[in-house]
Amino acid sequence: MKKDRLYREIGLIDENLIEAAGHSGREERKKRISRKWVILVACLILYSSTSTALLATAYYKKQNEEPYIRYLTAENMELQPVASYDAEKFLKALKSDNNEYVYIAINRLVESFNDHKSREKYLKELQPFVDSDNRKIADAAAFAVDILSETYESPYIVKLADGSMLFTLFNNYSDYGSQNVLWRIKDNVLEEFLSFSAPSMYITKIIPSPNRKLVAIVTCSNKSEFVQIYHVEEGRISPELVESARVKYGARQEIDTWIRTDHENYSSANHIVWKDNDTLEFEGSLAYDNTAIIENVTVTYRFSKKAIEVNKLSESR
Template sequence: MKREEIYKEIGLIDDTLIEAAEHSGSGIEVRKKRVSKKWVALVACLVLYSTTSTALLATEYYKNQQTEPYIRYLTAESMELQPVTHFDVDKFLKALNTNNNEYIYIAINRLIETFNDQKLREKALHELQPFLEHENQKITDAAAFAIDILSKSFESPYIVHLEDGSKMFTLFNNYSDYGSQNVLWRIKDNVLEEYFHFSATAMYIREIIPSPDRRSIAVVMNSNKSDFISIINVEKGMHSPELVESARVKYGAQKQLDTWIRTDHENYSGLMNIAWEDNDTLQFEAALAYGGTEIVETVTVTYQISKKVMGVTELIESE
């Protein structure tokens, strides 16, 4: 079927307009006016449908906002519920009584910060109890974790127990599909502190892996584009370079590949099979990206903490 016949079939043009177009020798492109009533009606229906659909989608969106909190990335402003310059416990306690699940979820996690004040901690514990039976699983899990910390049980699998008796963890555990808040918290000698805040590029903490002697931790982080990993020797208070980008630069130099570092510090690389070989050496596999993602090299990376030595070798896949 010719294009003109298709347009005519759906009512976009009529016979008179086709004849005028053919007569002009310029095909269908000369049509300018004689639009059929059927087309006008179709357009009107589409506009009405689009408007109605948009309204329905907006209604459904706001409905879901109230029932299922989904946060892709936590900003300083969103964690405060409103801009303030200091920790305001009353604000978070009041947020527990709202109908906004996102506010409730944020407030539950922030109330963990009452740990160092006995009266506030006991008050938060009391207010959090009902949320153990909340209809939303994310809120229930957050309440269980907060209560575990504030009651000083420290039985949650999200807590890493270290050799010096300290406990390391993140707040907002798995709040996003990508991971947890990119801040490490530590409780040592019965005091809670914000231990380390990673850069904005490493937006999420995916995993904390303690060394066999539990004196160091490997922290696996990611954005929605890249993977990152660093080692923190908690006992000595020392921090390694970010190892994925370090490996990408080192291996790129070995193979004479483009090793430019992006201004946003994304590496477009991934890592897997992370394991401690011993208390001093971490090993993992990485897919290192070059030239954007035009070239991807699969390698094995080892890093020795005491000597600050990195080895990067090509990973040979077994058949």
């Protein structure tokens, strides 16, 4: 009996030892597996971080090679906070490695036109950029040199009957158009002449009348187009013609015409032409109920009479 009991106790000890050994082995395997997962996860994190860093480097390198500005804000224009216009700041920015800063500085230096004493210095600093491999920078530099040297040969300059000249800066900087400010040179003095608030974020065209007393100014957002006529000598401006046509035509056709609080019209103007010195005509694509209804029309506006006519396109041909 004692022997049997002894054997049973020995057996229990062996079983406990085996179970303990098994448990220890499982724990060891778990530890080895855990270490492998830790190493694998660490490798994945390292790979992901490296790939992200490489992609980011490539992206920023590309961005710096070809400046792309979606929309110019007041902060973009200044490069750094200042209380007033500072040409010297923009001269320093010409030496920047950031092409966007260089591009902004070139355009802003045109504003130093009235500083006759320093013009030669500005022209000397701008001249090398005319031959830049970056087309946007080269075009901006050529325009700035044309203005500051008083050559006035650029196609971006609109010459008017009173001897003044209108132009924009940052010409075609965006896919949508140029800066939404008109500049004027008259009697050899540059001034900020006319600016447009949202949603007219870009100027796309400045079209003078045949006698060059009126100009049609086309502006846009990324959703809408707008047309206004300006009499530069008299300082008179027409209503916005695309929205005016949209409201008038909608009322005539008994279409609900909502005027949005953001003043977007989701409409466009094409084939804008002067029929004579007082009459502007264009084809309009007018949107209603956002863009659920599109009406194609011709719009005719007589500036002196403040009269607008809107006809369905097929009816007018």
